[in-house]
Amino acid sequence: MTTASPKIRFVMIGGFLGAGKTTTIGRLAKTYQDRGLKVGVVTNDQAADLVDTNLLRSQGLQVGEVAGACFCCNFNELTSTVDKLSASDRPDVVIAEPVGSCTDLVATVVQPLLRLFDAQFDVAPYGVILKPSHGLRILRKESGTGFSPKAAYIFEKQLEEADFLIINRIDELDADKIEELDGLLKEFAPNTPVLRQSAKTGEGFEALVDMLDQRGAFGQKILELDYDVYAEGEAELGWLNSSMKVTATAPFALDKMLLGIVEGLREELATAKAETAHLKTIGLWEGAYGVANLVSSDTPAVMSLPSNCETKEAEVVVNARVAIDPQILQTQVEKIVHAVAAQHGLQIEFHQTQSFRPGRPVPTHRFAEPHA
Known part of the structure; x- marks a missing residue:
């Protein structure tokens, strides 16, 4: 049995x-x-x-x-x-x-x-x-x-x-x-x-x-x-997920780069008067990882999980959920990423970027009465 x-x-x-x-x-x-x-x-x-x-x-x-x-x-x-x-x-x-x-x-x-x-x-x-x-x-x-x-x-x-x-x-x-x-x-x-x-x-x-x-x-x-x-x-939220590889000829501070991206976007979005629902980025390399995020327009960008890492390369992912047109959001993200890269002497290779507004929810199942 x-x-x-x-x-x-x-x-x-x-x-x-x-x-x-x-x-x-x-x-x-x-x-x-x-x-x-x-x-x-x-x-x-x-x-x-x-x-x-x-x-x-x-x-x-x-x-x-x-x-x-x-x-x-x-x-x-x-x-x-x-x-x-x-x-x-x-x-x-x-x-x-x-x-x-x-x-x-x-x-x-x-x-x-x-x-x-x-x-x-x-x-x-x-x-x-x-x-x-x-x-x-x-x-x-x-x-x-x-x-x-x-x-x-x-x-x-x-x-x-x-x-x-x-x-x-x-x-x-x-x-x-x-x-x-x-x-x-x-x-x-x-x-x-x-x-x-x-x-x-x-x-x-x-x-x-x-x-x-x-x-x-x-x-x-x-x-x-x-x-x-x-x-x-x-559908009011612009949605963006972007992944990229960052490389440099000399070691750079991963956390400083990540926080620079989030802080730069905070300033850019504030100028556009666009409310941030959530913005976060992660950098990963050889077992080290760091995360920077912003949870609203009236709070500071923070390094929520520091990596305390210096590296010559990293995989970076940026997620943004902001009350703004997604194409404008993508333009802003790419602008800030390139600006931070130039500041730190980095090269950026984008893997893929998806920016859109969420579609109408259509549940697979929906039960209108609770199960007894």
Whole structure:
């Protein structure tokens, strides 16, 4: 008699672009590994060449990527990617990172897993990370949030469908801001638990792990969603993924180059009055990697993961999600990359660049009623 394999624990962490999902997932994966569990990760993007995939793989994680559409619109690719992870080294836990501009994930991902793949997956509570920089402006109902009401609609719907909410980056926030965010979330979603954490330092992380370990009636919040507004909100963002090789005759500081690209784009986009949802770049060479990012127009560019590396060459990936025409965004990225290269005496060889607006979401499955 053959014993059935135990179910894979499926953990999905959502949140708006730049909320800190990747950092959270990296720390969460390490936490599970420290328990002796095998962990797989599935990243998701509208296009290939994803910084997050490169970063998580550089941390030694087994990572599959679903590119070309969100999980909801490419559900079969999500499950087949998990199968490929299982074929090589079956994970005990799979952590999934959805596209940061997606919502309706309970109806289109969680519910299909519960109904159609119950024998394979044990689905954890669905957590959504609040992005403080945009969250404060949107939840305060401030005018001039940087995004139109249609894009803010997506942000709010993400919060609405969560089993629990996470205030991230508490290491960067003063106590008054944390309390204000907590109060705004409890007013917006009074029956939804709110956690506080720093994915960077690990503060508050035990509460996240405890929440994800819970079993019960989770993944039941089916949204009433206007797909026209949703599609128009997503389409306001210019999307760019670009990969390149950087070479030089003398060693250069990888971190300085990466931060220069992000800071140069911050200034360029500020001049164009274009709101940044998320901008990040990674440089990789011979086991070293560094990441620089920008999470909103009113925050500084930061070296979030320094490599402390000098090298004569590196593979570089740039991801940008900005409220601007994608062709203009591509022109700006290429301009700044070449300017930074000239400043540091570097040669740039672009591999590929994809710039576009996301298309209308068309889910593979959508269940309008929760599974009993």
